[in-house]
Amino acid sequence: MIPLTMAKAGDAALIRKLSGRDEMRRHLTGLGFVVNGNVTVVSKTAGNLIVQVKDSRIALDKTMANRIMV
Amino acid sequence: MGIKIALAGNPNCGKTTLFNSLTGSSQHVGNWPGVTVEKKEGWLKGRKDVVIQDLPGIYSLSPYTLEEVVARDYLVKEKPDAILNVVDGTNIERNLYLTTQLIELGIPVVVAVNMMDLVQKNGDVIDVIKLGSTLGCEVVEMSALKGEGGMEAAQKAVTLAQTHRAGELPHIFTSRVEHAIARIEESIQGKVDDSYLRWYAIKIFERDEKALEALNVSAGLKAHMEERIADCEKELDDDAESIITNQRYSYISNVVSKSVKKKSGEHRRSVSDKIDQIVTNRILAMPIFAAVMVLIYSIAMGTSITDGGFAIGTFATDWANDIFFGEWVPNWADSILNVLSVAEGSWLYGLIVDGIIGGVGAVLGFVPQLLVLFLLLAILEDCGYMARIAFIMDRIFRRFGLSGKSFIPMLVATGCGVPGIMASRTIEQDRDRKMTIMTTCFIPCSAKMPIIGLFAGAVFGGSPWVAASAFFIGITAVVISGIILKKSKAFAGEPSPFVMELPAYHMPSANNVLRAAWERGWSFIKRAGTVILLSTIVLWFLQGYGFVGGRLQAVEDNGSSLLAAIGNAIAWVFYPLGWTGDMAWKATVASFTGLIAKENVVGTLGTLYHFLGEPGENGEKIWALAGADFGPLSSYSFMIFNLLCAPCFAAMGAIKREMNHAKWTAAAIGYMCLFAYMSAMIVYQLGGLFAGAVRFNLWTVVALTALVAVFYLLLRKGYQDEKRFRRMSSVDTKIK
Numbered sequence A: 001m002i003p004l005t006m007a008k009a010g011d012a013a014l015i016r017k018l019s020g021r022d023e024m025r026r027h028l029t030g031l032g033f034v035v036n037g038n039v040t041v042v043s044k045t046a047g048n049l050i051v052q053v054k055d056s057r058i059a060l061d062k063t064m065a066n067r068i069m070v
Numbered sequence B: 001m002g003i004k005i006a007l008a009g010n011p012n013c014g015k016t017t018l019f020n021s022l023t024g025s026s027q028h029v030g031n032w033p034g035v036t037v038e039k040k041e042g043w044l045k046g047r048k049d050v051v052i053q054d055l056p057g058i059y060s061l062s063p064y065t066l067e068e069v070v071a072r073d074y075l076v077k078e079k080p081d082a083i084l085n086v087v088d089g090t091n092i093e094r095n096l097y098l099t100t101q102l103i104e105l106g107i108p109v110v111v112a113v114n115m116m117d118l119v120q121k122n123g124d125v126i127d128v129i130k131l132g133s134t135l136g137c138e139v140v141e142m143s144a145l146k147g148e149g150g151m152e153a154a155q156k157a158v159t160l161a162q163t164h165r166a167g168e169l170p171h172i173f174t175s176r177v178e179h180a181i182a183r184i185e186e187s188i189q190g191k192v193d194d195s196y197l198r199w200y201a202i203k204i205f206e207r208d209e210k211a212l213e214a215l216n217v218s219a220g221l222k223a224h225m226e227e228r229i230a231d232c233e234k235e236l237d238d239d240a241e242s243i244i245t246n247q248r249y250s251y252i253s254n255v256v257s258k259s260v261k262k263k264s265g266e267h268r269r270s271v272s273d274k275i276d277q278i279v280t281n282r283i284l285a286m287p288i289f290a291a292v293m294v295l296i297y298s299i300a301m302g303t304s305i306t307d308g309g310f311a312i313g314t315f316a317t318d319w320a321n322d323i324f325f326g327e328w329v330p331n332w333a334d335s336i337l338n339v340l341s342v343a344e345g346s347w348l349y350g351l352i353v354d355g356i357i358g359g360v361g362a363v364l365g366f367v368p369q370l371l372v373l374f375l376l377l378a379i380l381e382d383c384g385y386m387a388r389i390a391f392i393m394d395r396i397f398r399r400f401g402l403s404g405k406s407f408i409p410m411l412v413a414t415g416c417g418v419p420g421i422m423a424s425r426t427i428e429q430d431r432d433r434k435m436t437i438m439t440t441c442f443i444p445c446s447a448k449m450p451i452i453g454l455f456a457g458a459v460f461g462g463s464p465w466v467a468a469s470a471f472f473i474g475i476t477a478v479v480i481s482g483i484i485l486k487k488s489k490a491f492a493g494e495p496s497p498f499v500m501e502l503p504a505y506h507m508p509s510a511n512n513v514l515r516a517a518w519e520r521g522w523s524f525i526k527r528a529g530t531v532i533l534l535s536t537i538v539l540w541f542l543q544g545y546g547f548v549g550g551r552l553q554a555v556e557d558n559g560s561s562l563l564a565a566i567g568n569a570i571a572w573v574f575y576p577l578g579w580t581g582d583m584a585w586k587a588t589v590a591s592f593t594g595l596i597a598k599e600n601v602v603g604t605l606g607t608l609y610h611f612l613g614e615p616g617e618n619g620e621k622i623w624a625l626a627g628a629d630f631g632p633l634s635s636y637s638f639m640i641f642n643l644l645c646a647p648c649f650a651a652m653g654a655i656k657r658e659m660n661h662a663k664w665t666a667a668a669i670g671y672m673c674l675f676a677y678m679s680a681m682i683v684y685q686l687g688g689l690f691a692g693a694v695r696f697n698l699w700t701v702v703a704l705t706a707l708v709a710v711f712y713l714l715l716r717k718g719y720q721d722e723k724r725f726r727r728m729s730s731v732d733t734k735i736k
Helices: A022-031 B015-023 B066-078 B089-104 B116-121 B128-135 B150-163 B175-188 B194-205 B209-215 B219-236 B240-259 B271-279 B285-300 B312-339 B347-364 B367-383 B385-400 B404-413 B417-426 B430-440 B446-458 B464-486 B510-544 B562-577 B583-596 B599-612 B619-630 B632-644 B649-659 B662-691 B698-715 B722-735
Strands: A012-014 A038-045 A048-053 A056-060 B003-009 B040-044 B047-054 B082-088 B109-114 B138-141 B499-502 B545-548 B551-554
Touching: A022 B089, A022 B240, A022 B499, A038 B271, A048 B385, A056 B271, A056 B385, B003 B015, B003 B066, B003 B089, B003 B150, B015 B040, B015 B047, B015 B150, B015 B510, B047 B150, B066 B417, B082 B089, B082 B150, B089 B109, B089 B116, B089 B128, B089 B194, B089 B240, B109 B116, B109 B128, B109 B150, B128 B138, B128 B240, B138 B150, B175 B194, B175 B219, B175 B240, B194 B209, B194 B219, B194 B240, B219 B240, B271 B285, B271 B385, B285 B312, B285 B367, B285 B385, B312 B347, B312 B367, B347 B510, B347 B599, B367 B385, B367 B446, B367 B510, B385 B404, B385 B464, B385 B499, B404 B417, B404 B430, B417 B430, B417 B510, B417 B649, B430 B464, B430 B649, B430 B662, B446 B464, B446 B599, B446 B619, B446 B632, B464 B632, B464 B662, B464 B698, B510 B545, B510 B562, B510 B583, B510 B599, B545 B562, B562 B583, B562 B632, B562 B662, B562 B698, B583 B599, B583 B619, B583 B632, B599 B619, B619 B632, B632 B662, B649 B662, B662 B698
Parallel strands: B003 B047, B003 B082, B082 B109, B109 B138
Antiparallel strands: A012 A038, A038 A048, A048 A056, A056 B499, B040 B047, B545 B551
């Protein structure tokens, strides 16, 4: 398991764990981040990410991305 | 009683566009996720007995942002007769996550699959009949942008609401979980309406505290249900909430695989991705953003087209000021008053032409410029770039304790502080939002531009550096306040991590953009017609009349007017800022009228110096007089104070609404005033001392102390909440 910040851009990865406060995890789930679901890093800028999850683009900062383990 | 239908769906799913077409009312539509926080209602076209209720965009019924709380509370507590759930067909899996939760509420649901035109263009096929039969509710196709299918969907919702027929609830979870939920349903039976039973049972299973509170269950029953949940968790080796969300999503992907045929399942590099590659690029992002902003401001507020620039806004406003309110309206008023035989020189003539047209006209003159600015900002918002700006700015704003989302309010505030403050609603964390509200008004709004323009022109010979420094002062004030506030107890802690959906870029819709720009512009015009109109009348009276020989009468020299008396009585407060001599009462009065509307600052000075000089043929003369009276250093301190101090009443009202708390409102406004006063004092006293214009005095010491205090507040170690750290880490370990 590695945090999403370390995943390679362009490759689809399987989400294995979400950590953080309850409401934040719920929010991530609502946005489409779900364990056993796919996530693809579209681009990286200084640790901040744009990812594709389900069919939407989500922007995440480093702290948030570190809570998603793939 | 009429029928109530709620519109629910994810942010950016086209809900607001549908709302507009169903009700015909005007509504703000943007691409910044979740622009509609206010509850907006409207009648369904042609049906006065059907109320359509627009809800803010939500991702799920577990609230995270303020807007999600609003939406959930409405659905659970006010119970609409039917829900019209708008679903983005291009992102159906994520959108159905909310749909499955809405269906559980036991309220009749119609699912309208929006953006069908795009779905077809992508070559995908959605079988709505199959989707409907699996989900157990009506599903219809729709394209809100093209206006297809929306009315039919609404009609279906009306029919369902009339028959009160909710669909058969689908079995989403595995039998083990369904079993546990059924047992919880049994335990709470009778406590809620039967149709709500399942929703409450699932929420209790998830250990949702709010739902449990609402039911008011006994401790014994609670322990009994907790046992069932714990059993189930043990058996499935996962926590209850994850069980629910994971099973919900696997149910959805099962549904989607049966009823949706995608042309290619692979990740497609869309046009949006390609644009994002450039505009969010590490090196290019900032230059592109800066270029966009420069472009916007040169179109709205730069050099007028008549002077070789390309500012449509400035051109239109010049015309409105010089020709429309400068010649046409006074001439019309003059001829009308002549017909009514109101003599020139009578008090009524003076009130209407000098007072009202002069005062209100000066304010309305800004409308064209503002409309251009609002229009351009609305385009940025509607096309999807605004969300990217928040993302780009996040890295920078985080350094002084604000999140990237705080940038949008500040950007909007360059036009007007009121919509700026309102734009802070999309910030999730309470303390981030409060901090944004407290600092947004430091950014000079369009009404403060004339203040800058006046002194840059009259005192500093049109130096562009003075104008630039005004912006710099605003930004510095935000940065310093960010750092200082973040170190106080109330705001301690990291800004909440940034996560935000980036909507796909699209051509802005003319309808949406015009509507948004006009709504903001109209609220400005309304203000000019009410508050500012009233204040110009009062001002005109106060500065034209005074007690001479114990009798109230018109005065020749406004130095003996009522206004001067009031100004002189308060002016001592501003003595440390260098407001001394004859200008003191005028500066004081101007600052106070600025509270009504910042445009009044210049307007008041205009009226006051107009009296003094010979009938000013052109404005230049008046401003030259004012400039000479103020002097450079006092001008600068006056400018700083007025740029930073409490905003106008309209913005203060917005602060009060958004803070929703009297103490916080007072704290925010008090902070701004104190900050403004200190800054102006430091600049005047210490700047003056260095320049040799001000001698060392008691206030030099006060200013020095204030400066040291600011540095201390900036550099001290921030407040650390030990307890919070411990609590956070205990949560983390539990999850692990």
